[in-house]
Amino acid sequence: MADKEKRAITVKKEEDMSEWYTQVIINSEFVDYSAVSGCVVFRPSAYFCWNAVKEATDAMFMKAGIKNAYFPLLIPERFFEKEKEHIAGFSPEVAWVTETGESKLSERLAIRPTSETIMYDSYSRWIRSWRDLPLRLNQWNSVIRWEFKHPTPLLRSREFLWNEGHTVFATEEEALAERDQILGIYEEVTREYLALPGILGKKTENEKFAGGEASYSIEHLLPNGYVIQGPDFHNDGQNFAKAFDIKFINKNNETEYAYQNTFAISTRELGAMVMMHGDNRGLVIPPRIAMVQVVIVPIYKENNKEQVLAYSKKIYDALKDNARVHLDNRDDYSAGWKFNEWELKGVPIRIEVGGREMESESVVLVTRHDMKKSSFGFSGISETVNDELNRMQKELYAKAIVSIKEKIKKVDNYEELKKAISGGNVAQAQWCGETPCELKIKEETGAKATNMPFDAQKDVKGNCVYCDKQSKHVVNFAKSY
């Protein structure tokens, strides 16, 4: 009982989202704090979700012809110095190894904050001719970025898990063509697995990747009007190729620098998923990535215990080959306590089985996202569960779309922009393309340029909301995590 009280969520999502978020992810045993400030433990449920996202993404990468590899965790300091913008962007956050055993190292080694520099050193040795291209490698690993801002588990952690794709092409055209393929994969994964809508667009110069030519992102808009940046794709042009001497002999026997891209999806997605779908009972995990999809809770008295447990086991057996199902037959917790526990953990379906269900060969089934309670017959239970899981997966996405539908406000002037932001919305504004205007808006409203949505660029017209010069882009301004 003490345990139960300890784990209750004491604030409402709509009242204090950030306190709610922390309580939900910690109390549900999704993640935990660790002894290293800013680094969290991914407990089995969170790791399962991440692994499901990883496997789905990886299968699409493989189909697209991308191969996995693994490069060293540690990077010599001299490599970082080769690309100026890159080192300027990352060096404030690098964790440095300076000693091993009892010895001082002669050169500091960085723990990878991203692997461009160590990978491209290999690439420069591997790539000789057009025959070696394209080279499309990916790795799934963890990175360390020792940020000093306030850390938030999953959303802003000093260590996180991700993929980093690093590809090399002979021509700019081929490199640019990869963008839609990769963003398409990420969009599908975030939609179909995490049930997260995304806004696809180009980053501003100020927000682009350190060392790249142009960055693109999928931004997740939340019901409170905040935006979380999701997966991204960077077109690096020949910048790194020049810094790392990645040259090849083309078909005309001339030496050229190659064209490169990089792209990533990270465990931030899990934070976005929690914020989007969770409610005042706790987590709500989309069925396709849930470690436990169905929990069976028997409800019995001393006089029918054996029979109810036997019937529960029969249901478990009927489901176990087609769903990730758990039978909670713990004797020392009440059914009500168990309901709360599994709701907190976000398990998609709860099946309640009591004496009445046993006698009528039926089950009571509760879906977590809408708390809808229905009775179903035992026969066909596996199909029923399958249908309900699919329904929930679809409805989570549809519900997310509805929750953010009116949140993007097209604004015609700066007053409207400020009003939209302070009202908890995204302001979609005309912009001259100049960084000073972008920074002033950020300074004055707290909203940053999240991205320039692809589908809004057809509406470029009139003047910049800030400086009144000719507009060049339509940009979303929003508060962000």
Next chain:
Amino acid sequence: MADKEKRAITVKKEEDMSEWYTQVIINSEFVDYSAVSGCVVFRPSAYFCWNAVKEATDAMFMKAGIKNAYFPLLIPERFFEKEKEHIAGFSPEVAWVTETGESKLSERLAIRPTSETIMYDSYSRWIRSWRDLPLRLNQWNSVIRWEFKHPTPLLRSREFLWNEGHTVFATEEEALAERDQILGIYEEVTREYLALPGILGKKTENEKFAGGEASYSIEHLLPNGYVIQGPDFHNDGQNFAKAFDIKFINKNNETEYAYQNTFAISTRELGAMVMMHGDNRGLVIPPRIAMVQVVIVPIYKENNKEQVLAYSKKIYDALKDNARVHLDNRDDYSAGWKFNEWELKGVPIRIEVGGREMESESVVLVTRHDMKKSSFGFSGISETVNDELNRMQKELYAKAIVSIKEKIKKVDNYEELKKAISGGNVAQAQWCGETPCELKIKEETGAKATNMPFDAQKDVKGNCVYCDKQSKHVVNFAKSY
């Protein structure tokens, strides 16, 4: 052509195994050196093999009820100091983070050489009662051990990939029972996927894990008489539980320390696989873990090029749903060059298709491990390939068994032991169980006690080969990587 010559293997396996090994793994593009001494790049073929081993092992872990999690890469120095033997064993090899960005850290952070200390800090908070046990978690990650011995790619690397399982039980009995389950999983994976025979046994006191009670291992004996330690399992008793205060309230309402185990399989297995199966043409990769299982090489002249390529594509299409198949239709390499290339890379099956095959609707199929060349009809090609892959997988294991069959010599005295070792064998000897004898033997012969094979302990009798005191164990002594 320069490329081709560069990549040839210039020494024979039977003449200089260590130079052969290096040439094979580097020239076949299996792994590559990196700019960080002692750390290698896992290129796609090696990473694929490792991932296949990982997935097979992981599926068996899940079935056994073990769950995956992820704990931070960095560990505060004070945690290491909690278990004395543990820190003594690992601290000489730890890579320390002392600076982040421009700041000095107030406490050094270790890059995990193994995760007991950071995981058990969490465990001590998570475990309260017998209801929380058993707790069986695993993680797949990389570790750094900055050894100063001569590094050998895969076999002795400063960074390697592995699983680390860390389990907690309420009773010693349950903890001990886990040993056979885990060693059984590892034995199955090494046999069925890597095609590696293993010797299961207990480690000596001197060779056991730093901080554990007893260690067990699977040792891989190679045709040259050297032994490579494979997966291991450590029973830690209550040592770490006491150091990290992992206590629980048992069913009688008493507080007790828990019992723990740890276990691991690592990328060393890939080194053992290369050494066991490779030959003077290059790698030989077991089909179940090969990234490319079948390569189709068309052989054509200008006048039948189009038709031969079309027929090759037809074969590719017939195979692609049931095997990992690659059609090598590069125009600017000769068929002979391609044969060498794919042999070097260890691809299990080569299918040669020329004008004759096209006309007779057949293929020439060459299996890599025995270089057997046969002709098969196009109809039923998918089943043929499947059968041949299965045959190769089985024969690799059988061949490995034969190659080491006579290598374990039971020795009755120290002279026989020395003779066995110098003759490139494993010496299986009676031993008093005292560390000084073990160390003297190592010093005088270069052979270490690899393990005490389970199935040899029934033969304990007579006296220690070194000191002539009563024998307590049968031990394998061997040179090792």
